[in-house]
Amino acid sequence: MKKLLALILAVLMMVACFAGCGSSEKLVMGTNASFPPYEFVDDNGKIVGIDAEIAEVIAEKLGMELEIKDMEFDSLLTAVQSKTIDVALAGMTVTDERKLAVNFSDTYATGVQVIIVNEASDIKTVDDLKNKKIGVQAGTTGDIYCTDEFGQENVKQYQNGALAVAALKNNQVDCVVIDNEPAKNYVKANQGLKILETEYAVEDYAAAISKENNELLEKFNKALSELKADGTIDNIIKKYIPAE
Numbered sequence: 001m002k003k004l005l006a007l008i009l010a011v012l013m014m015v016a017c018f019a020g021c022g023s024s025e026k027l028v029m030g031t032n033a034s035f036p037p038y039e040f041v042d043d044n045g046k047i048v049g050i051d052a053e054i055a056e057v058i059a060e061k062l063g064m065e066l067e068i069k070d071m072e073f074d075s076l077l078t079a080v081q082s083k084t085i086d087v088a089l090a091g092m093t094v095t096d097e098r099k100l101a102v103n104f105s106d107t108y109a110t111g112v113q114v115i116i117v118n119e120a121s122d123i124k125t126v127d128d129l130k131n132k133k134i135g136v137q138a139g140t141t142g143d144i145y146c147t148d149e150f151g152q153e154n155v156k157q158y159q160n161g162a163l164a165v166a167a168l169k170n171n172q173v174d175c176v177v178i179d180n181e182p183a184k185n186y187v188k189a190n191q192g193l194k195i196l197e198t199e200y201a202v203e204d205y206a207a208a209i210s211k212e213n214n215e216l217l218e219k220f221n222k223a224l225s226e227l228k229a230d231g232t233i234d235n236i237i238k239k240y241i242p243a244e
């Protein structure tokens with residue numbers, strides 16, 4: 001009888017440990033993994049990049065387990081609002097309009113909207129974009145600015161940057177407006193393209209978190225500021241964006 005009791009106790013303890021010890025809380029991050037070097041799929045099919053690594057070290061600090069979901073860029077904010085994901089990290093620019101829908105963390109990087117053209121293009125400055133066909137990624141700030149400034153009829157939306165760049169190579173659009181670091185990656189991977197010197201807009205990147213999850217926002221910002229202070233964030237960025 002004593003033996004049986006001991007056995008039952010041992011089993012109960014094991015069950016308790018499985019439930020408690022192993023399962024740390026999950027941090028579900030949403031991103032659009034075609035935005036190198038911030039997020040892309042590596043040769044092993046894993047989502048890597050600056051945002052993925054920043055989320056990883058923040059989750060670690062919070063004692064949480066990171067899970068990354070790949071989705072279209074223009075569904076990320078809705079996913080945050082509906083709590084399908086806890087946080088969106090996607091080289092996402094802080095804008096006043098987006099602030100109506102979600103809360104943003106402190107910023108962790110700067111982005112610049114630049115213009116990619118074919119090498120032989122007559123487009124030299126932002127002003128030359130008038131009446132040209134502009135390729136953008138749907139729902140991005142590049143899309144929003146260009147639609148405002150040059151009219152919807154001149155802007156062609158693509159689901160990601162790679163598709164917009166492919167359209168530029170096929171002369172379906174005259175230029176692509178996109179963030180500078182992905183732009184450099186696309187130009188390196190495709191012959192005959194160049195980035196104009198003129199910067200179209202300078203922006204801040206931050207993580208988007210539900211307005212109903214202030215607890216996570218505070219924890220996230222605290223972890224982020226510690227990781228900025230000890231150089232971790234800088235090192236992650238330097239790993240993917242080597243100094244020129």
Ligand code: GLN
Pocket residue numbers: 032035073090091092093094111137139140141142179
């Ligand atoms: N920074 C741009 C934006 O927030 C593009 C981000 C992206 O395509 N991942 O709209």
